[in-house]
Amino acid sequence: MQDREQRWATEMRAAQRGCGESYIRLLGDIAQSLRPLMAGDLRRFGLQESDAEDVIQEVLLAIHLKRDTWSDDRPFLPWLRAIARHKLIDFARRRRRRGEVPIEEVAGSLPAEAPAAPSAVPLQRLLNELPQRQREVVESLAVAGASVGETADKLNMSRGAVYVAFHRGLAALALKFGEWG
Amino acid sequence: MNTDQLIRALAIDLEATSAATSYQPLWRRLIIATSVSSLPSLAVILFVLSRSPHLAHGVTATIAYTVAAALALAAGSFWTAMGLSRPEAETQHAWLILPALVLAGGIGTELAQTPPATWEARLWGNNPLACFFCVLLLSLPILAGALVALRAGAPTHPRISGAMAGLLAGGVTAALYTLHCPEDSLLFIAAWHVPAIALVSLIGAAVAARVLRW
Numbered sequence: 001m002q003d004r005e006q007r008w009a010t011e012m013r014a015a016q017r018g019c020g021e022s023y024i025r026l027l028g029d030i031a032q033s034l035r036p037l038m039a040g041d042l043r044r045f046g047l048q049e050s051d052a053e054d055v056i057q058e059v060l061l062a063i064h065l066k067r068d069t070w071s072d073d074r075p076f077l078p079w080l081r082a083i084a085r086h087k088l089i090d091f092a093r094r095r096r097r098r099g100e101v102p103i104e105e106v107a108g109s110l111p112a113e114a115p116a117a118p119s120a121v122p123l124q125r126l127l128n129e130l131p132q133r134q135r136e137v138v139e140s141l142a143v144a145g146a147s148v149g150e151t152a153d154k155l156n157m158s159r160g161a162v163y164v165a166f167h168r169g170l171a172a173l174a175l176k177f178g179e180w181g
Numbered sequence: 182m183n184t185d186q187l188i189r190a191l192a193i194d195l196e197a198t199s200a201a202t203s204y205q206p207l208w209r210r211l212i213i214a215t216s217v218s219s220l221p222s223l224a225v226i227l228f229v230l231s232r233s234p235h236l237a238h239g240v241t242a243t244i245a246y247t248v249a250a251a252l253a254l255a256a257g258s259f260w261t262a263m264g265l266s267r268p269e270a271e272t273q274h275a276w277l278i279l280p281a282l283v284l285a286g287g288i289g290t291e292l293a294q295t296p297p298a299t300w301e302a303r304l305w306g307n308n309p310l311a312c313f314f315c316v317l318l319l320s321l322p323i324l325a326g327a328l329v330a331l332r333a334g335a336p337t338h339p340r341i342s343g344a345m346a347g348l349l350a351g352g353v354t355a356a357l358y359t360l361h362c363p364e365d366s367l368l369f370i371a372a373w374h375v376p377a378i379a380l381v382s383l384i385g386a387a388v389a390a391r392v393l394r395w
Contacts, residue, residue: 020195021192028188141190166194
C-alpha cells in the first residue's frame, strides 16, 4: 500500500509537469485496480456490476479535470479514493432517481443473463451528442488514434484549435456523464 | 470509446493544457473573485447610500467590533471553503466560535455601558428591515463570485462549501456596510445583520448543490 502510494504519487507528479507517458501508466493502473473494487461496490449498492467500466471512465475524467486539486505535498491515495467514492455515490444516486429496480431482486426467477458487452459503454453515445467540431476532434484523437497534426490537417484546423476543441469536448463529456444514467 | 482510448485522450489533453495554460492556485482565484465581485457592492455603499454619521467621530466601538467579527467570519469561511475544495477534506466548523465570541464580547461591553431602558430601542434601530435587505442583497454578487471561483475545486461536500461562500460574502459585506450603517449598536447588528448573513449562507448552500457539481 505504502509502495503504491509512493509509486502513484511519483507518476502523478510527473504527469502534473506534463509527462503523458507517466499519466497513461498511472491512469491505466488506477483503472485496473478500480475494476474489482467498483464491481463490488456497485453490487453492494444493488446496482449492476456491468456498469463498473462506466463509473471508472467517469472517475478517470474527474481525475483529469480536477488534477490541480491534488498538491504533491499531500498523500495521493486519499485524494483518489475521495474522487472515486464521490463519482460512485453520484452514479448510484442518479440510478436511484431514475427508479431502476435492482436486478438482484428479480435475478432469482430469471435465467442467468450474459454480462453486457463492454462495447455498450455510454461514452460513445455521449460522444454523439457533442457539437460536431468537438466530436470530430475527440473521435479522431481518442478513438481513431490520429496525431494532433493529422487531425488538424484532416479537419482543416490549426493545432491550437484542435487542442481547444479537444479540451472542451472532454469537459463536455464529463458534464454529460453527470446528466446521463 | 473504450477506457484505454479515453486514457490516451486524457494524456494528449494533459500535454496540451500543461503547455498552454498558466495554472492559478485556488486561493488566488478565490481572493480575486471575492475582491472583484465586492466592487459593485462597495460602489453602492460609497456612492448611493449615505455615509455613516458615526464615522465622523472616528471608529466607534460598534464599528470596531462589527468589522472584527465580520473579518473573522470572512477569513474563517475563506479558509474552510479552500480546504473543502480538496475532495478528501473533512469539514471543520470549530472556528465559527471566533466571530461569535467577538460579537458576544462586544454585546457584553455594550450592555454593561448602556442603561437597560435603551436596549430595546437599540435592538430595533430606526429601519431594521432596510439594513437586513441591504446586507442580504449586497452580499449576493459576492456570493456569486466566490461560487464561480470555487467551481475550479472538487468539493465533495458542495452544500457546505456553498454555505461557506455565503458566510464569506456576508462577512465581507457586513464589514463594508459599516461605512453606511446608521445604527450604533451591536444588538442591532446581531439582530439584523447576522440573520441576513445566515440567509446568504443558506442561499449559498442551496445554489451550490447545483453550481458546485462536478
